[in-house]
Each structure stands twice: as C-alpha cells, then as structure tokens.
Amino acid sequence: MNAQEKPSLSYYLPKDVTYNKTIPTPESVLGHEVGKWHVTHDKLVMYMKTLAASSDRITIEDRGKTFEDRPLLLLTVTSPENHQNIERIRQEHVSLTETSGANAQISNMPIVVYQGFSIHGNEASGSNAALLLAYYLAAAEGTQIDALLKNTVILLDPCFNPDGLQRFASWVNVHKSKHLISDPQDREFDEAWPRGRTNHYWFDMNRDWLPVQLPESRARIKTFHNWMPNILTDHHEMGSNSTFFFQPGIPSRTHPLTPQMNQDLTKEIATYHAKAFDKIGSLYYTEESFDDFYYGKGSTFPDINGSIGILFEQGSARGHIQESENGLVTFPFAIRNQFTASLSTLEAAKNMRTTILRYQRQFYENARKEASRTTAKAYIFGDEKDAAKAYHLAEILKRHNIAIHEIQNDVTVNGTKYKKGASYVVPRNQRQHRLINAIFEKRTKFQDSLFYDISAWTFPLAFNLSYDSLSSLSNAGSEIDDLKAPSGNLNGNGQYAFLFEWNEYYSPKALAKIRAKGLRAKVAMKPFTLEDVAYDYGTIMVPVQNQVLNLQEMRTFLRSVAKESHLNITAVSSGLTEGIDLGSNNFEAIIQPKVAMVIGDGITSYDAGEIWHLFDQRYEIPLTKLDTRNFGRMNLSKYTHIILPNTYSLPKDITNKLKNWVKNGGTIIGYRNAVRYLSQNNFIKLDFKKTGVDAKNVSFEQRQDHNGAQVIGGAIFNTKIDRSHPINFGYIKDELPMFRNTTVFVNPNEKSYNNPIQYTDAPLLSGYVSEENLEHLKNSVPFQTVRRGRGRVITFTDNTNFRAFWYGTNKLLMNAIFFSRMM
Known part of the structure; x- marks a missing residue:
C-alpha cells in the first residue's frame, strides 16, 4: 500500500473470503476506515456494541470501569450453537483443570483463546486491529470460519488499557497532518509527559497480572480464571526500527516453574505465525529477545496457569507514518501485521486444539502430583x-x-x-x-x-x-469463601484521650483524617503501657482537651475513622502510664502536612504514579502535582513536603527554587536516582560507593550480556532497622525486606543513629544480583536524612511503593511525611 494511500478493508482482510453484508463494517460506524485515524476508546466501544447487536456469533460483557470510568468490555465469539450452551462449555472446559475432568471427551471440546490488545495505550495498532478481528469473526462466511467458530471460543478483549489508548489517540490525531509527515522529529511522535503507555495513575499494567492491584487487571484476571483459556495473546509495539516479534523468547530466560512442553507448544504455534507473515512478506523474528520469567506479564502469567501466553511486538509507527531502517512504517501496515498474527493464532488453536487441551489437563494433573509429594x-x-x-x-x-x-x-x-x-x-x-x-x-x-x-x-x-x-x-x-476486610471500632469509655497504634497499614489514613478535621494529635517517641496494653513507638494520641470538637462529637467522628481505616481506637481515662505519661514531652505534636510532588519532564512517570495512587486511593491524602513546565511560577510556601520521584537531573532554576524552599523550612523527599541529584546539588552530602566491573576480557559480542548482568532489575534484600527512629515507626521486627532496582549504593553515616535502615551482611533474600553488586550492597544504607537550614532533606535509594503491591514499605513514606520534624 502506498504511504499516502487511504487504507481499505481489502488491504487487511484475507482474500477469497465473502462477508455478510448485514454486518456493519468499521467504517460504517466510525466514519472512517481502520488506520486512517487512531481509534479513540469511545468509538471502539461504539463499534463493538454495534457489532454484538448485529451478530449471533458475539455476546458482549461490560466487566467494570477504569479509574476514568471507561468500560472494560469483553466479547465472547463462537458459533451460535455454542452460544446456546456457553455455560456448559465453560464448565466442561474448566473441569480439565480439576480431577473431575480426568475423563472428559477432549475431542468434542472447543479450545478457548483469549486475545487482548494494547495494554500499553500508545502501542495502538493492537486495539485498531481488534476492530478488524471482530468484524472478520462476525462477518466472514464459508466452511473455514464455520469450523473455527465451532471448535473455538474466543474471548476478545479489544483494549486492555482504555485510559491510555484514549490519551494517545487524542495526541496523535491532534498532530496529524493532511499530508502525512514521516520525520521522526515531528511533534506527532513526541507525546507530552506522561504519555499514553500507562493507565490513569501511570502504571504499566502489563506488570499487574500477578499483583492485580488495578481495576483493569481485576476484570481480566476474573475472566481468565472464570474460563481458564488455553492461549492468551498480548499485542504490543516496539521501536520503529524493529520488525515483528513473536514468541518463544530467549529460551534460557524462561522461569523454571514453566514446563518445557509450554515452550514446545509455543514454538509450534510460531510456525503458523511464520507461515502467515511469509505470505504477506512482512519481516519477523523470534527467540532473540524478551523472556518468560516474571509471571506478572500478560505473555507469562498464562504459563503458570496451564495456558500458553504469547507476546506480539510490532515495530511502531508511533503515529500515522514514520521513517525507519526498514523503510516507511505506516499505521495501516502495523495494524495489518497485528491482525495477521491474530488470525494465525486462531488457525494454530484450531489445528492444535486437542494437543493443547491435553496439555492443560496434564499440567494440572502433574501439579496435583507435585502437591501430594x-x-x-x-x-x-x-x-x-x-x-x-x-x-x-x-x-x-x-x-x-x-x-x-x-x-x-x-x-x-x-x-x-x-x-x-x-x-x-x-x-x-x-x-x-x-x-x-x-x-x-x-x-x-x-x-x-x-x-x-x-x-x-x-x-x-x-x-x-x-x-x-x-x-x-x-x-x-x-x-474462607467470602473474604472480609478487617473491622475497626472505637473501644473504651475513657474521657481523657484516644490512642491507636501505628502498626496497622491504614494508620496513616486515620491520622490524615484526624488532622484534616482540625483535631490535634501527638506521636509517642517511646513505648509505654496503659491499662495493661503495651503501646509501641509511634502510637498516636488524640487528647480530649482543647479540641475543636466536644467529647461526644469526637467519639462519633473517631468511630467512623476507625471503621473506614480498619483499625481500633481506644478511649482511655487516665494519662498516667508505665513509661512515658500522655502529657510527656516525649509525645511530639504532629502538624497537618500539605504535600506536593514534582512531575513532568525529567521525572519517571511510573514512580510518580505509584506515589499518586498511594496517596489518593489508599490513604486519601491530598497530593498536589507540580509540573516542571510551570515550576518557576509556583508558590511553594504553602507546602510542608515535596516529593521528588526518580529523576537524574532538573533545570537549574527548579533546583535553586527547591533549595530556597528547603532552607525556609520545607522537607524534600527524594527517591532512587533523585538521591544522586540531591547530593550533587548540595541538598545533602552522601558518600556513594564506587562501582564498576573489569571488562578488559569481554568480547564485542559479549558486551551487552556483560553489562546487563550488572543491572539490578528488581530483587529483594534484607535490612536491619532501628525501631526507635521515626522513619521506622509502625514496624514490629528488627528486620525489613526492601525492594531494590537501582545500583545506587550509599555508605553509612559516621553517626550510627543516622543509619536507622541498613542492609545486612548477607542481604539477598530473593532475586538476582551480581556478586560485585552484592558486595557493594552489604552494609550500605537505603535511607539518609539531614537538616538544611530550617528544613530537612530525606533520601531513599529504593522504591518503597513499587507497583502498588509493595505494601510492606509503604509506611516509610508516610513516616517521612508525618514524622519528619522528629528526625
């Protein structure tokens, strides 16, 4: 197809196939042919609903909403006869994973294929190809499609990431020229921060299949376990100079818990992709990149569930047309490749049906044998x-x-x-x-x-x-059939003060609500015992005296806080304790924090999004987002704390403004590489360990593997902690596992009390780290803090909020917010 030529259905669809004219084409609903514009999610939804209403091969399901209230659709596509018995088919299929399916007649069972698109919103050729796939499955006629639909149940997820797709489509459509511009330097190919890859809170949702922390993930995981599909495809894009990748990935990088048969079947399925791409002349490769290790990805999660996950990666136009080493990459070309891979997957599923169904049953039989032993x-x-x-x-x-x-x-x-x-x-x-x-x-x-x-x-x-x-x-x-969240309540009839410990996960949420109400609160710097209850470091006291609410109003309010925060608050009748009394100067007053975070160009959006999500969704604490583009015009004096997520550098004017704000009393909290930035710009002086590995005997061919082996991509390490330090309030053990994905190593401070978190002599708990980096990590410190003028600088070399499921270290950031004055 000519680069400036308008796309047409004939360019995409298989030849020698007739189509039911009563089924609406994408163009008849969208107002343009697939590939002329990037489809927005609202139009994608409109077409899928129209198609489902027009075809007895399709039912449509709305499984919930994204954070931006966009629907999470699923199309179930199979023959009309199968639809009439769809629940029986589902139950029989799932029985293959149970002992009850040991004698199931596999020869008569359909195979189940889950096809999902564009979990990264700016990898949009997938969702645009879903338009074509849905149309083809609804409208194609003949014995070939009849055989496919009779023997296959297709779970078609047209967009894994509605919010990101909408954001990206808006960008590239707004910047599209009438006469297409292919120059990679054009603004069309340079999205504004945070770009469309991620969801509303800037999460990479292709890392959430195992943690399941996001609404989009919860919908698809529920579908997965409801159906236990045999094949799951995950359609992505990669750099414009690449061609098309399909799995298997690099064999040595497969997780050991994944059976070899899984990889063998993936390789056999790959022959169908190769044949289809050979037919249309598109370049492709396999087994040279990507891996099947982390089970939180769409192409790998199925592998630990008796299914076969398949990653597709298409060299991206990142807009409508772009120059590349392989010539002009057009958006329609990328869409056609994704559509072709969709059909070759279904062809493989149909032809390998009984083999793959038997594999699923055998996977679970073997798992039960392993469990019994x-x-x-x-x-x-x-x-x-x-x-x-x-x-x-x-x-x-x-x-x-x-x-x-x-x-x-x-x-x-x-x-x-x-x-x-x-x-x-x-x-x-x-x-x-x-x-x-x-x-x-x-x-x-x-x-x-x-x-x-x-x-x-x-x-x-x-x-x-x-x-x-x-x-x-x-x-x-x-x-437990119906898992219920822990209850919370107000206990006791005391009229002197209210106490709650800082150990519970939602204690910061409770404290934030209390301070936002205008109630004074203090934190215990030492343990004490009152009414036979031992209270630890960090216990929160809300005195009854001199509050904006009277006693009864406080009781009513704190009862609701306890319930919403899933913890217990106790009303006590005396301030006399064993240990520090409630009127002691060892109870420090807690100010109401006003927190902001630097975002925008130069900041890693993943890290920023995790923090935003933690404040907004978990702890319900207001968080102002300060964009680097407008920083010079902003009044920072209203904020007590500013969080600086992962960054390598910021412009000089931003640096100077932050320095002045800290000197005047603000607390800045820096994460990961922001630690180096803060040290280099004299916010704090840190002693970094020198790293480097001898490469004199490394060949040119080995250079990438040699350098890659020094990366800490994400592993878990043990620390010893000083529980008396405010940064560690709420932790009951003297050790704390930390997640690390940086090679920033900081030597401990000369003063021992300035090293309240320190890696142990043998820190590795789980994951890969090179021997050299393990030596660097031993006894280094992930946390340091120092006073600067009237303010404070707090640094974390590690991400304490990783991917919304690292619950164990979330409280470190909350401690840095609420207790920074006590450090």
Whole structure:
C-alpha cells in the first residue's frame, strides 16, 4: 500500500473470503476506515456494541470501569450453537483443570483463546486491529470460519488499557497532518509527559497480572480464571526500527516453574505465525529477545496457569507514518501485521486444539502430583499487629482462585506468633499449586543473568509479613469463601484521650483524617503501657482537651475513622502510664502536612504514579502535582513536603527554587536516582560507593550480556532497622525486606543513629544480583536524612511503593511525611 494511500478493508482482510453484508463494517460506524485515524476508546466501544447487536456469533460483557470510568468490555465469539450452551462449555472446559475432568471427551471440546490488545495505550495498532478481528469473526462466511467458530471460543478483549489508548489517540490525531509527515522529529511522535503507555495513575499494567492491584487487571484476571483459556495473546509495539516479534523468547530466560512442553507448544504455534507473515512478506523474528520469567506479564502469567501466553511486538509507527531502517512504517501496515498474527493464532488453536487441551489437563494433573509429594503441606502468613496488610495479600490469593483458610486459634510457629483474624493458611495441595509456589518462593539461583523485568516478587516479603511452612493442616480452620476486610471500632469509655497504634497499614489514613478535621494529635517517641496494653513507638494520641470538637462529637467522628481505616481506637481515662505519661514531652505534636510532588519532564512517570495512587486511593491524602513546565511560577510556601520521584537531573532554576524552599523550612523527599541529584546539588552530602566491573576480557559480542548482568532489575534484600527512629515507626521486627532496582549504593553515616535502615551482611533474600553488586550492597544504607537550614532533606535509594503491591514499605513514606520534624 502506498504511504499516502487511504487504507481499505481489502488491504487487511484475507482474500477469497465473502462477508455478510448485514454486518456493519468499521467504517460504517466510525466514519472512517481502520488506520486512517487512531481509534479513540469511545468509538471502539461504539463499534463493538454495534457489532454484538448485529451478530449471533458475539455476546458482549461490560466487566467494570477504569479509574476514568471507561468500560472494560469483553466479547465472547463462537458459533451460535455454542452460544446456546456457553455455560456448559465453560464448565466442561474448566473441569480439565480439576480431577473431575480426568475423563472428559477432549475431542468434542472447543479450545478457548483469549486475545487482548494494547495494554500499553500508545502501542495502538493492537486495539485498531481488534476492530478488524471482530468484524472478520462476525462477518466472514464459508466452511473455514464455520469450523473455527465451532471448535473455538474466543474471548476478545479489544483494549486492555482504555485510559491510555484514549490519551494517545487524542495526541496523535491532534498532530496529524493532511499530508502525512514521516520525520521522526515531528511533534506527532513526541507525546507530552506522561504519555499514553500507562493507565490513569501511570502504571504499566502489563506488570499487574500477578499483583492485580488495578481495576483493569481485576476484570481480566476474573475472566481468565472464570474460563481458564488455553492461549492468551498480548499485542504490543516496539521501536520503529524493529520488525515483528513473536514468541518463544530467549529460551534460557524462561522461569523454571514453566514446563518445557509450554515452550514446545509455543514454538509450534510460531510456525503458523511464520507461515502467515511469509505470505504477506512482512519481516519477523523470534527467540532473540524478551523472556518468560516474571509471571506478572500478560505473555507469562498464562504459563503458570496451564495456558500458553504469547507476546506480539510490532515495530511502531508511533503515529500515522514514520521513517525507519526498514523503510516507511505506516499505521495501516502495523495494524495489518497485528491482525495477521491474530488470525494465525486462531488457525494454530484450531489445528492444535486437542494437543493443547491435553496439555492443560496434564499440567494440572502433574501439579496435583507435585502437591501430594511435598512435605510442606501449607503456608501460614500474617502480622499480629497489622490485620489489613495480611488481608490484602489474602485478597490477591482469592482473586487467583487460591483456597485460603482461617487459623483455628492463635498459634506460634518457629517462634513467630500468628493471630486469629490477622493470619491465614494456604494449603499447597490444591489446583493452583504451581501458582502458589510462584507467589511464595524465594529464588536466588538462575540459569541466566539477564531479565526483561524483575527477578523476584516473593509476596510475603513484599508485604513484610511473617510466613512459615506447615507440615500439616492441623492449624487450618474453615476455608474462607467470602473474604472480609478487617473491622475497626472505637473501644473504651475513657474521657481523657484516644490512642491507636501505628502498626496497622491504614494508620496513616486515620491520622490524615484526624488532622484534616482540625483535631490535634501527638506521636509517642517511646513505648509505654496503659491499662495493661503495651503501646509501641509511634502510637498516636488524640487528647480530649482543647479540641475543636466536644467529647461526644469526637467519639462519633473517631468511630467512623476507625471503621473506614480498619483499625481500633481506644478511649482511655487516665494519662498516667508505665513509661512515658500522655502529657510527656516525649509525645511530639504532629502538624497537618500539605504535600506536593514534582512531575513532568525529567521525572519517571511510573514512580510518580505509584506515589499518586498511594496517596489518593489508599490513604486519601491530598497530593498536589507540580509540573516542571510551570515550576518557576509556583508558590511553594504553602507546602510542608515535596516529593521528588526518580529523576537524574532538573533545570537549574527548579533546583535553586527547591533549595530556597528547603532552607525556609520545607522537607524534600527524594527517591532512587533523585538521591544522586540531591547530593550533587548540595541538598545533602552522601558518600556513594564506587562501582564498576573489569571488562578488559569481554568480547564485542559479549558486551551487552556483560553489562546487563550488572543491572539490578528488581530483587529483594534484607535490612536491619532501628525501631526507635521515626522513619521506622509502625514496624514490629528488627528486620525489613526492601525492594531494590537501582545500583545506587550509599555508605553509612559516621553517626550510627543516622543509619536507622541498613542492609545486612548477607542481604539477598530473593532475586538476582551480581556478586560485585552484592558486595557493594552489604552494609550500605537505603535511607539518609539531614537538616538544611530550617528544613530537612530525606533520601531513599529504593522504591518503597513499587507497583502498588509493595505494601510492606509503604509506611516509610508516610513516616517521612508525618514524622519528619522528629528526625
């Protein structure tokens, strides 16, 4: 097709196929042919609903909404006859993963294929190809399509990321010229920050299949487990100078829990893609990049669930047309390749149907055998002082159809107390045995040293929960069908003060509500005991005296705060304690924080989005976003704290303005590479460890692997903490697992009390790290703070808010906000 030529259906669709004229084409609904403009999500929804209303091959389902209230649609496509028995087909299919399906007649069962598009919103050829795929499946006529629909149930997810797609489509359509511009320097190809890759809170949703923290993920994971599809395709784009990639990826980078048969079948499916691309003359490659290690990606999550995940990556036009090493890449060309891969997937599924169905059944049979042989019969996890955090891990397990049980009574295992109501038991002998292993395992030995994503995600460590293996199920209580969040209440009838501990995950939410109401609150700098209850560092006291509310109004308000924050608040009748009394100067007043965050060019949007989400969705604390474009005009004096997410540098005028603000009393909190920026610009002086590896004997061919092996892509390391320091208030152990994906190593401060968090002598808990970097990490410090003028500088070398599921270290940021004056 000529670069400036208008696209047409004949360019995309298979030849020698007739189409039902009563089925509306995309152009008849959208007002333009596929590929002329980038489809916006509202138009995509409009076409899918119109198509479903016109075809007895399609039913449509609205599974919820994004953060921006866009619908999360799913089309179920199969023959009309199958639709009449769709629930029976689903149940029979899922039975293959259970013992009840041991004798199921596979020869008569349809295969189930989940086809999903554009989880990265600015990789838009996928969702635009979904228009064509839906039309083809609804309108194509003949024996070939009849055989496909009879033997296949297609779960068509036209857009994994509605918010991001809408943002990107608006950008490139606004900047499209009548006579298309292919110059890569044109503004069309340079999206404004934060760009359309991510969802509303700037998350990369192709990392959330396992944590399931976002509404888009929850919808698709529910669909996945409801159907247990045999193949799941994930359509992406990559750099404009690339061609087309399909899996398998690099063989040595497959997770060891993934059976070899999975990779063999993926390779056989790849022959269908190759044949289809050979036919249309499109370049492609396979097995040379990407991996199948982290189970939180769309192409890898299916592999630990008895399915086959397939990644497609198309060299992107990033707009409507762009120059590349392979000539002009047009948007219609990219769409056609994605559509071609969709059809070749369905062709492979139809022809390999019985083989793939048998593989699914065998996967779960083998998993049950493995489970029956394991000496560890269950995992127990919990936190006696933080029921909410344990609940949220249990919530993830339930979303993955993993059976969990209450514990019958409080129990101590290996010296750790597990409390009923704040602990759970996970039997290992169940259908999701392999997924349970993937969630709980700690792994430090690897076949390869390069990872496309993180190398560790051990969930109890991410949540900073105690966990142990159990040799029997004697401590397991009833299985939990309806998991309920921990309750909270106001206890006691005292009229002197109200107390709540800082250990619970939602304690910061409660404190924020209390301060926003105008109530004074103080924090205990030392432990104490009152009315036979031991209160730890960081306990919050709300005195009754001199408040804006009277006692009864305070009771009513604090009762609602307790319930909303899933914690208990106790009304006490005396200030006399064992330890510091409630009127002691060791109770420090807490100011009401007014927090801002620097965003925009130069800031990593992922890191910023995680912080925004934490404040807005979890703790309901207002967070002002300060864009670097307008920083010079902003009045910073209204903010007590400014957070600086990951950045390498900022313009001089922004740096000077931040310096003056800190000197005048502000607290700046820097993360990851912002730590280097703050040190280089004299906000704080840090002693960085010198790194570097001898490369004199490394060949040109080996250079990438050599350098890549020094990257810490994401692993978990142990620290020892000083619980008396305000940065660690709320933690009950002397150790804290930290997630790290940087090679910023800071030597400890000469004063021991300035090193309240320090990596241990043997810090590696789970994941890959080179021997050299492990040596650098030992006894280094991820946190430092210093006074500057009347203000304070706080630095974290590590991301304490990673991907919204690193619950275990979220409180470090909250401590830096509420308790910075006490440091």
